Amino acid sequence: MSSNRMPVAGSRIALVAMREIRMKLRSKAFLISTAILMLSVLASIVAAGIFGSNQSKTEVAATGSAVQVAEAYENLLVTVSDSAEAAIQLVEEGRVEAALVPTATPGLGFKVVAKDSAPETLLAQLGVFPELQVLHPQKINPLLAYFAAIAFGLVFFISAMTFGTTIAQSVVEEKQTRIVEILISAIPVRTLLTGKVIGNSILAFAQIAAIAALASIGLAATGQLSLLGQFGPSIAWFVVFFAFGFVMLAAMYAATASLVSRQEDVGSATSPVMILVMLPYILVISFNSNPLVLGIMSYIPFSAPVGMPMRIFLGQAQWWEPVLSLLILLATTAVVILVGARIYSNALLRTGSRMKLSEALAG
Numbered sequence: 202m203s204s205n206r207m208p209v210a211g212s213r214i215a216l217v218a219m220r221e222i223r224m225k226l227r228s229k230a231f232l233i234s235t236a237i238l239m240l241s242v243l244a245s246i247v248a249a250g251i252f253g254s255n256q257s258k259t260e261v262a263a264t265g266s267a268v269q270v271a272e273a274y275e276n277l278l279v280t281v282s283d284s285a286e287a288a289i290q291l292v293e294e295g296r297v298e299a300a301l302v303p304t305a306t307p308g309l310g311f312k313v314v315a316k317d318s319a320p321e322t323l324l325a326q327l328g329v330f331p332e333l334q335v336l337h338p339q340k341i342n343p344l345l346a347y348f349a350a351i352a353f354g355l356v357f358f359i360s361a362m363t364f365g366t367t368i369a370q371s372v373v374e375e376k377q378t379r380i381v382e383i384l385i386s387a388i389p390v391r392t393l394l395t396g397k398v399i400g401n402s403i404l405a406f407a408q409i410a411a412i413a414a415l416a417s418i419g420l421a422a423t424g425q426l427s428l429l430g431q432f433g434p435s436i437a438w439f440v441v442f443f444a445f446g447f448v449m450l451a452a453m454y455a456a457t458a459s460l461v462s463r464q465e466d467v468g469s470a471t472s473p474v475m476i477l478v479m480l481p482y483i484l485v486i487s488f489n490s491n492p493l494v495l496g497i498m499s500y501i502p503f504s505a506p507v508g509m510p511m512r513i514f515l516g517q518a519q520w521w522e523p524v525l526s527l528l529i530l531l532a533t534t535a536v537v538i539l540v541g542a543r544i545y546s547n548a549l550l551r552t553g554s555r556m557k558l559s560e561a562l563a564g
Contacts, residue, residue: 213388217396218403225367225404235408238359242412246419259323260297262288267301267311276326292316293336299323306332343490349432349514350489353439353507354482356412360443361450361478364405368397368451369458369471372549376462381549390546398451398538405451406444413440435514438523442506442530449502449534450474456541459548460556470555481507492517499526502533 225231258278263271264285271279280297282288288300292314300314312332313320319333375381384393413436420432453474461470468475481504488494489511498508499522509526512518544561551561 210389210392213392214396214399217388217393218400221371221397221400222404224371225401231363231367234363238356238408239412239415243415243419246416247422259299259320259326261323262291262297262300263302264288264300265303267303270309270311271301274326277323289314289336301331304332308332346489346515347486349435350485350511353435353510354485356409357439357443357507358478358482360405360408361447362475364401364447365450365454365471365474365478366467368401368454369467370464371397372455372458372545373461373464373467376459376549376552377464385549390549391542393549394452394455394542394545397455398448401451402444402448405447406440409440409443413437432514435510438513439506439510442509442527445527445530445534446502446506449530449537450478452534452538452541453477456544456548456561459545460551460558460561462552462555466555477503480504484508485511500529502530505530 258276260278260280261271262280262282264282264287268279268281271277280288280291282291282300285300285302288297288302291297292300293316295316298315299320301311302314303310304312306312309329309331312334313323313327314334314336315323316335317337318335324330324333375384381393416436417433454471457471457474458467461467481498484494484498484504485507488498492512495508495512495515495517498504499512499518501508505526509518509523513523540562544558548556548561
């Protein structure tokens with residue numbers, strides 16, 4: 202008998218999830234906001250690439266066969282050196298942005314030598330991807346770290362708020378119109394909750410994955426491959442952390458929203474969850490250069506989807522830390538789902554005044 206119940210429960214969950222997805226995809230506001238968000242990401246990447254490629258002439262040193270290569274680019278102001286050592290010395294002295302020197306490595310036949318960081322403007326102007334040597338590698342540029350913090354924090358904040366609010370409003374709307382009474386006469390309450398969480402989580406994950414893919418394609422298409430190399434691992438981990446982190450937040454949104462019966466009360470009921478969504482965004486921007494704060498954030502489940510990818514981008518996290526943080530997030534998510542399901546089940550049919558959290562937990 203139990204083996205027959207599982208397929209039935211799964212089909213009911215899928216039915217509710219598909220209903221949530223269809224309702225969201227029919228919303229013009231959702232489609233427009235998603236399009237604006239993705240276009241904004243793509244526009245910022247393309248603009249950065251165009252700006253880099255259209256800069257005034259970049260001063261470089263070149264020697265040997267690399268001289269002919271460098272002189273073929275109109276945007277380069279070339280200083281011819283007698284040897285690779287002389288060209289590199291000009292880089293060390295800061296008199297040129299980088300040096301182009303011949304190399305025996307198969308490929309383009311030359312490499313780019315920079316002083317302390319990858320010369321993004323020069324690489325964009327070259328339009329090819331030569332071997333790169335950085336003489337004195339430095340940590341991530343503070344300005345780049347700041348923009349990375351804004352990117353991770355803002356995408357997490359907007360996506361979590363958008364889909365979390367949708368779940369909350371859907372729960373209260375069903376209570377207010379008494380549709381929920383019809384729904385739970387056909388399917389169990391926990392199945393309804395599971396379907397809602399899964400449906401909105403799929404949409405949220407799809408949005409984040411699409412943004413990550415679009416950002417990667419944009420960086421590659423505009424010749425910003427060095428940036429893609431820096432952001433790639435952190436973007437991948439951000440997608441993974443967000444996928445599980447949002448499930449936890451979705452369960453919390455649904456549970457807190459079930460305590461009220463009017464749309465006017467949704468904001469006050471879900472405000473604690475909204476604060477948990479907003480805090481990582483504020484903290485990662487304010488403390489993106491503080492290893493201690495980022496370290497703490499990366500292990501707190503509510504801020505790990507932002508804190509850990511940021512630490513990975515900055516090179517502060519050991520290989521095992523994302524795995525440990527993800528395990529903590531998974532365990533917390535499981536507990537939140539169990540508690541949220543209890544609150545949701547006990548409060549869903551309660552109408553009238555707002556139900557106290559203690560009553561919902563004890564019911």
